[in-house]
Amino acid sequence: MYNFEFEKPGSVADAVAALGAEDAQALGGGQTLIPTLKQRLNQPSKLVSLSGIADMKGVSASGGMITIGGATTHATVAAEASAYPALAATAAHIGDPAVRNRGTIGGSLANNDPAACYPAALLGSGGSVKTDNRDIDADEYFQGMFSTALEEGEIITGVTFNIPEKANYQKFVQPASRFALVGVFVAKHADGVRVAITGASEDGVFRWSEAETALSSNFSAAALDGISVSADGMITDLHGTGAYRAHLLGILTKRAVAAAA
């Protein structure tokens, strides 16, 4: 790792100010950023840790929505998001226990890894990303692999999920990285079904609209018979071909529908 300055502010305002420095970068739990820095893929002048900001931690639910502070760890979401069991279950299967004790929801969503779990949960649930100066709708937030609507220096202070009637996340684990080889989040809301897929597309997380239409009129695995996604634009790597991922996401969507609770 190249060296950098380290700062740990106690408030969002102080963090925003610290991030004003040239090439400063925010540090969530560091479970992706630190490995990236070790590979010297990135050279910030300063890391601004968000872990000392008490206002950015915690889980609260009201009015059919659940809000998670941006600096809340996966372990805390797994333990405390009981108002939205499918979300708690998603958090409980990210990485491994030690990673879940450090990694944060804000860090995961800011990074928008194409195989991360939270992007599928947020896009599948619908909701919004709250930053230090605005709310960004989930449908506007994800803009392709590692790319989001966040501006330079903008901090995710919280994330709000709409709690559906039923939901389920199916993750086919890539066992070395513990990321999703493919992951599918299905949510049945009063006004329709949302299906979000991670790990598959070269454009990062996406909504599978054909499946959403079919499931909105008939919420059963059988409604997906005969519907498939083209392998074009799907990720091919040593873990699986695009065709394999396209096939897998269909299977996982059926499983998610069958398991939705």
Added chain:
Amino acid sequence: MNKVSMTVNGKAVSGEVEGRTLLSSFLRDDINLTGTHVGCDTSQCGACVVHVDGEAVKSCTMLAAEADGAEVKTIEGMANADGSLSVIQQAFQDHHGLQCGFCTPGMVMSAAALLKENPQPSEQEVRTYLEGNICRCTGYHNIVKAIMAASGQDVSVIAAE
């Protein structure tokens, strides 16, 4: 440089670290607690697991500066006050839960974290919890057995040796 002060295994320690100094480096190189092992340095193997404020973390993937003010516990802090092995350590010895011993500090720290949150885990729960701890020697069966035994459960029925 950043000044850091923390409690490690009950003792106050302090030092000066660079922004990039990892907690694993601080423990091993600055305060000479080399029981915490670095197997991969990429967050995969779990040999470097320590407890920070009671929670298991991979010390190769946490900055030392982030641990300022924290309570840290490493494998050196696991033995009983009189120097005898703790229940978990003794169970690893009794059930041959180690061969070369490289992964063992992390295994013991992960096991301690598991048993704190789930005092009587099933065999499957132990195996799942250890997904971030890699052992290249034992094949895991005896590690699982040791942890089950440390939780006071009968291990005579557990799989293959």
